[in-house]
Amino acid sequence: MAEHKFETGHNIDFVNTTVLEKTTGYMDRKIKEAVEIKLHPNNFNREEERETGSMPKKHNVERHSKTNHSSFDANYPFKSELRKKKIKELKSKLSGQQSIFTRPVVKCRCATIASLKITHLLAKKKKPFQDGELLKEAFLTGAGCLFEGFSNKREIIMVIQDLQLSDNTVTRRIQVISCDMQTQLKSDLEVCDWFSLQFDESTDISDTAQLAIMVRMVFSDFTVKEELLKVLPMKRQTKGEHIYNTFKTYAMEITLPLHKLSAIATDVVPGMLGSVNGFIALCKKDESFPDLLPFGHVMNVVKKTINSIRAAPLQHRLFKALLGEFEGKHSDLILYTEVRWLSKGKVLARFLSLIEEIKDFLKSKNADFNELSDSCWLLDLAFLTDVADKANSLNLELQGKEKHVAQMRGSVKSFKAKLVLWMSHMKMKSLVHFPSMKKMVGESNFSPSPFVDHLQTLLEEFEKRFQQFTAIEPVVAFFCKSFYLPNRGYRNCCIYWKTHSSKDRRTGNGDFGPSK
Template sequence: MTVATAKRHNVQRHFSTCHKSHNASYPPSSALRTEKARELKAALGKQQSLFTKPVEKSQQTTEASFRATHFLITNKKTFSDGEVFKEAMMIIAKTVFKDEKNGTDVISTLSNVQLGASTTVRRVTAMSENLTEQLEQDVATCKWFSIQCDESVDCSSSAQLMVFIRMVFDDFSTKEELLTLLPLQTTTRGVDIYNAVKSFLVEKKVPLEKLVSMTTDGAPAMIGRHAGSIAHCKGDTDFPTFLHYHCIIHQQAICSKVTGFEHVMTPVVKIINSIRSKAKQHRIFKVLLEELSAEYGDLLLHTEIRWLSRRRVLQHFYFSLLCEIKEFIQSKGDDISLLEDTEWIPDLAFLTDITGKLNHLNCELQGKGKTVADMISAVNAFKAKMNIFSVHLQKKRVLHFPSVQSVLNDNASASETFDKVVDKYSEVINRLGQEFENRFHDFDQLEPCVSFISNPFVQVEIACIAEQLSATFSLNAGEVEIEIITLQNDLHLKAHQSEPNFWCLVDTEKYKGVCTAAMKVASMFCSTYLCESAFSDMNFIKSKHRTRLTDSHLHDSVRVAVSSYTPDYSKLVTSMQCQVSH
């Protein structure tokens, strides 16, 4: 019998009518009555568990499916790899748990995990939407943000525009995240990039008034004075006044081209290609290296687009495999006079050293979470090193050029040659340093602001720095000047100036202008490293074996693969009807 309405008098009437003997058998407040109530609750629990346990088990297998899919996609695996992964898992389970007490249950549970190709696609889409929701919440709550964007072509010749965002929050914490991956269906002109970005920002209701800066590569479609996407954005009244920077890593790569020395690199690449371009010669050369117990088992290829490989190519060529290369070339009857030229060998050594220093700078500029201060510091340090190197070379000291030093130690005649070419090397160093000075003038203008934010208690011309901050970040110069004076005389803040989270201790209402400048600096990108890195992931995901991958599935896969957010698995599981695998 059921009670229509759970009111007190209804329940009491039901009890006195249908359970007359209950009070006599189980007196109120007695231990017997308490035990009976416990038994009835336990029976009800068992009855309910008959239905809840399968549901819970189904939810667990669905969550396992989401977690496994996330693992596969972050490792850039295909959708169909889920089935292979599950089959391998089942083989392991049947082998390991076949004699265990609960082995059958374990194997049965694993077999219910949904990892089919179509299921994996739905899981990736669901996780991408969940990660997008988390991003949109952060974009709405952040104080300021900057974006970096770059365009590339995937393996099916579709143009893809990658956009990353860096957000700063009230506690001065920052997040870097993929904002979107936009396909450009036809042309990739500046107006096309502008329209794609503007449409996305409007559609997603991104607060444009919080935009601080945009960082791009140096392509005309990006930074063209009249037709570039940046020019279109700056001419759009919906966009605020924002800063724009050409990727510092790209600029460094352009600066490196002034070193020249094609008379060294061209023959080296030609010799390497002559060995590696023909399969038979390549096999014979590797056998020769093995017979001679060479330090390395093969030569490295070099291409212009992968210019970071230059230093390793040169180092392997001269300092590890030169004798083997000469012997191999002689065995074919070719001329090796260049490889024994006492004027060419020092040039090879110098180019090896200088490319090594450029590579080291490039690696310092790469990576996630790099701040403006980190990048400006690295570039300034390199320019200072160039000055020192030039002074040393003029004094005929090669302390910072180990490859040149090695050549001079091994070859007495090379010392005479070095005396003749030392001025040429010094000129290359000076030219490289001057190119850095010319290229990075936009960062030189930003440097005083970044330096002050990094150390607000340094002695500066207050009026001057206040004008620079106000001009750079659209602030009131008078208010900023007063805030700087007050800040530098705040004894409490002075006592905590060395703490890494210093700006979290500053009252954002009292020092509104200075804190705004600090937040904007914290939000800024100086390179397109995240875009370049994500393009590598994109090309791995959409390879020549997956050319039919749609733009939407590519976007979802890239987001799941590169996102710093963790999918909300509980929310994902509860939002769908859980079913076991077929």
């Protein structure tokens, strides 16, 4: 304290001094001093006083060496080979002494890992938990014969006996594995770029409806991973709203990133595909679920119109007869199926081509579909038909055998460039690339701004969906055009090395470069 006062000029208040702790033993006092010093870092204790009494200090070790091993320097001279060998021998003895404490820890860890792996195998093979003890008994029975003549036979049997495979232990191990799998799956969902969900509802042997949810994730390195996300019990009704509420509650519990959701696949039960209160319909109404193009008002009318004609056999026959009288190239409407590939584009194209016949038929039946006479709705229908047709063409380019990443990258890149071109033409009210809209508009005027916004949204979604293509574009371009060098000077340099002798080589800022 005197040294601290002399160096800093601080005045020590002895009047208001308090006693922090009292003890009688020397070691207890040293330990309590070290604890208080750590708890109060702003103090004037020396560094050597921060150490506890149990920690060796330099002067203590030095005194022990000079007192008990005074002849060590004489017998083993400094920097000699004899001294190095002796120090190595002493270190090996120390490691052997320390292994007495570490070896049981390693054995316990290995036994735990083996127990987890055996438990995982039992779960995969759908075996009862009591079979763990049976496996252990089988190990012990076979070890007596298998390891006959081994010098460490007794140690092997002792290790097998240390395995914990009781039914309670297996139950806890399965719970640990399940929690770890859920943690890994949650981490994958946070890291992946996009994921899709598949739902299937069925009833188990206890008459409880179970909603199984499968997830398929796509990562930035183009790897795909499929896992069982969850099996949710449906203890009451299984209508669309109940399925939706159950899934939405689970999604909020695990903070499922729904903005990465790209597709949902279900079976064809009404609870899933109901047009009003079905699970898919409720998901579309929820703003948490992504929606690429807001044209539900078009598709709903199209589906309702087609179903009203094709649902009743008499109506269907009369409509086909009407089409036969007009002698058009189409003889029937196409039913819309969400689970069928390219269905939307084909249905819209057929519906638009038969729009006049559909109007006449519905008018004769006094059916009320006012949207079919609304010019704004018809323009949206024509725009959606053109966009769906272009999307179907891109899908066909991306599908098929022997398609490599360079071809798919080129198809996606060209489609994004086309979107920019279409937006520029749409701003100028040029409908060269939208034949259905051009036919629908005719000579009348229209506002292009809503359609430009839709194309811009589509472009942004493509940028996000295929952002990994942009990341690997330099590598793909190199493999596609290995001899293409973007810098003109280096291209001339390559030509120069090939056509000129070494005497004519020169280096500078012009067309020729260094030899490497």
